[in-house]
Amino acid sequence: MSIITKTLLKWYLDNGRILPWRVSPKDAKAGQTPDPYKVWISEIMLQQTTVNTVIPYFKKFIKKWNCIDKLSQANENDILAFWAGLGYYARGRNLLKCARELAEKFDSKIPNDKEVLLGLPGIGEYTASAIRSIAFGESEVVIDSNIERVVCRIFCIKKPIKQSKKNIKKYAHLLFPEYNSGDFAQALMDFANFICKPKKPNCTLCPIAKSCLSFQNDEVDNIPIKPTKKIKPLKKGYVFFAKINPNMFLLERRPSEGILGGLLGFPTSTWDERKFETTYPFEAKWTHINKVVTHQFSHFKLELEIVLGEKVDPQFDNSKYLAIEDVNFDLMALPTLMRKVYIKAIQI
Numbered sequence: 547m548s549i550i551t552k553t554l555l556k557w558y559l560d561n562g563r564i565l566p567w568r569v570s571p572k573d574a575k576a577g578q579t580p581d582p583y584k585v586w587i588s589e590i591m592l593q594q595t596t597v598n599t600v601i602p603y604f605k606k607f608i609k610k611w612n613c614i615d616k617l618s619q620a621n622e623n624d625i626l627a628f629w630a631g632l633g634y635y636a637r638g639r640n641l642l643k644c645a646r647e648l649a650e651k652f653d654s655k656i657p658n659d660k661e662v663l664l665g666l667p668g669i670g671e672y673t674a675s676a677i678r679s680i681a682f683g684e685s686e687v688v689i690d691s692n693i694e695r696v697v698c699r700i701f702c703i704k705k706p707i708k709q710s711k712k713n714i715k716k717y718a719h720l721l722f723p724e725y726n727s728g729d730f731a732q733a734l735m736d737f738a739n740f741i742c743k744p745k746k747p748n749c750t751l752c753p754i755a756k757s758c759l760s761f762q763n764d765e766v767d768n769i770p771i772k773p774t775k776k777i778k779p780l781k782k783g784y785v786f787f788a789k790i791n792p793n794m795f796l797l798e799r800r801p802s803e804g805i806l807g808g809l810l811g812f813p814t815s816t817w818d819e820r821k822f823e824t825t826y827p828f829e830a831k832w833t834h835i836n837k838v839v840t841h842q843f844s845h846f847k848l849e850l851e852i853v854l855g856e857k858v859d860p861q862f863d864n865s866k867y868l869a870i871e872d873v874n875f876d877l878m879a880l881p882t883l884m885r886k887v888y889i890k891a892i893q894i
Contacts, residue, residue, distance in 0.1 A: 547723050548720065548721060549757060550700065550721060550754050550757050551721050551722070551723050551730060553753050553754050553757075554730065554733045554734065554737055554753070554754065555723075555726060555729060555730060555733055556753075557733065557737065557753050558571065558729060558730075558732065558733030558736060558737070559571045559572070561736065561740065562732065562733065562736050563597070563736050563739070565588075565597065565601070566584075566588075566601065566604055566605055566608070567580075567581075567584040567585060567587070567588035567604060568580070568588075568680075568732065571729055574729075580680055580681045580728075581681070582655075582656040582677065582681035582682065583613060583614060583656065584608065585676070585677055585680050585681040586656055586673075586677055586681070587604065587607060587608065587641070588600065588604055589673045589676050589677065590637050590640075590641055590668060590673065591603060591604055591607075591632065591637070593634065593637060593673075594633065594634050594844075595632060595633065595634075597739070599632070600632075603628075603631075603632055606628070607628065610628070613654070614645050614648050614649055614654040614655070614656075615649060615654050617641070617642065617645040618642075618645040618646045618648070618649035618650075618654070620642060620645075622639065622642055622808060623799070623808065625638045625639070625641065625642050626638055626639070626808045626809050627809075627810070627879050630809065630878060630879055630880055630881050630882075631878065631881065631882055631885075633881075633882070634844075635806065635807060635808070635809060635881070636668075636807075637668060639807075639808065640667040640668025641668060643667040643668070644666050644667040644668050644669065647666060647667065648666070656677065656681070658678060658682045658684065660674055660675075660678060663677060663678070672688065672689065672690055675687065675688045675689075676688050676690075676731065679727040679728035679731055680728035680731065680732065681728075683725075683726075683727075683728060684727070685722075685723075685724050685725070685727050686722075686727050686728075686731075687715065687718050687719055687722045687727070688722075688727065688728075688731035689714065689715060689718055690735070691707075692734070692735050692738035692739070693718065693731070693734045693735065693738065694707050694710075694714050694770070695707075695738060695742065695744065695770055696734055696737060696738050696742045697714050697717050697718050697721070698710065698714065698760075698769050698770040699742060699747075699758060699759075699760040699761075699766060699769050699770075700717070700721075700754070700757070700758050700759065700760070701713075701717045701759055702759035702760045702762075702763055702765055702769060703717070703769065703770070704765075704769065704771060705771055706770065706771045706772065706773040707770050707773075708773060710770075721734075741753075747766055747767075749761055749766055778842075778845065778846050778847050779819055779845075779846045779847070780819065780846070780847045780848075780849065781817040781818060781819055781846050781847070781848050781849070782817065782818065782819070782820070782821055782848075782849045782850070782851075783814055783815040783816060783817040783818065783848070783849075783850050783851075784814060784815040784824055784850060784851050784852075784853050785812050785813070785814045785815075785839065785850040785851070785852055785853070785887050786812060786813045786814065786826065786827055786832070786853050786855055787812055787852055787853070787854055787855065787887065787888075787891040788813075788827075788828075788830055788854075788855030788856075788858055789854075789855065789856055789858075790858045790869060793871060793872050793873065794869050794870065794871050794872070795869075795870055795872070796812075796813070796855075796858070796867045796868065796869060796870070797810050797811060797812060797867065797868045797870055798810070798811065798812070798813050798866060798867050798868065799811075799868070805843065806881050806883070806884075809880075809881050809884075810868070810879060810880055810884070811880060811881065811883070811884040811887075812884055812887050812888075813827040813867075814850060817848060817850075824853065826853075826855075828858065828859060828863065829858070829859035829861075830855035830856065830857060830858040830859060831855065831856045831857040832853050832854070832855050833853065833854045833855075833856070834851065834853055835852055835853070835854055836851070837851070837852045837890055837891075838850065838851050838852070839852065839883070839886045839887050839890055840886075841882070841883045841886065848883070850883075850887065852887060852890060852891055854891065872892075877889075
């Protein structure tokens with residue numbers, strides 16, 4: 547075991563975060579073992595999402611669906627409503643698909659076999675490795691974006707991360723111990739959060755600074771090398787906020803496929819990179835109010851112009867739309883984009 551590995555494991559023992567899905571090293575020594583279900587749920591939620599954002603969602607999720615059996619019987623709309631605000635909604639759909647497959651084929655237990663895990667919905671190389679190492683104590687090299695940054699700095703890898711995947715994995719193999727690989731993965735994640743941060747890393751408190759090649763070569767602030775940023779395309783469209791009386795408005799459930807699939811939201815036009823003529827979803831008195839909601843998706847920016855609707859034609863297709871009373875409305879049931887629409891529309 548390298549001096550870096552020993553030092554970080556000791557650092558983790560004293561400084562590791564207390565997280566609701568985690569068993570601390572001290573508790574592990576006292577005989578407590580991780581719950582594979584909680585490890586799995588947390589790893590799915592943590593994809594593309596920060597720990598601080600995930601914690602309250604995780605606690606509520608576990609309170610409502612505390613085991614695979616209960617989760618497997620959930621309604622997809624309930625899962626997606628819960629997921630509102632976390633983003634990347636395919637994770638929620640895959641979580642439900644995976645739970646149903648685990649209930650049907652694996653007696654509601656999470657398997658320890660790597661190939662089996664990789665065959666389950668929503669589980670890729672990183673998640674499978676994290677589950678095996680953290681939940682089952684298996685020897686795995688676990689690499690997420692935070693660990694990539696730490697490895698790049700320790701070994702002074704002077705290429706953008708996307709071009710250095712093979713090197714990062716090779717060097718990570720030198721660090722990960724045969725035993726306690728789960729603790730070491732979590733040690734690296736916490737170390738990346740507290741010390742080896744993306745910006746302004748705290749090298750004065752770093753327990754492995756003397757072993758860090760980037761620190762020795764005064765390159766810490768330059769590594770990882772930042773790739774050239776691609777300009778995200780801008781898409782535009784219209785979003786329709788229609789009231790059927792002063793205290794009631796209309797929502798629709800979006801198609802199951804595509805962006806925000808299966809979620810509640812206000813009707814919108816198609817989203818395109820050019821301006822086009824408005825096509826209204828149903829007959830009403832529509833007013834363009836020159837108010838725009840902006841939102842960033844992972845691959846593009848979006849601008850939606852709000853169009854207000856009043857005097858809705860009573861013959862509109864009420865099977866497609868949900869009439870919602872303001873007084874009973876839970877804003878958290880909407881994804882972030884639609885929350886922005888609601889907040890801006892009701893101010894008018």
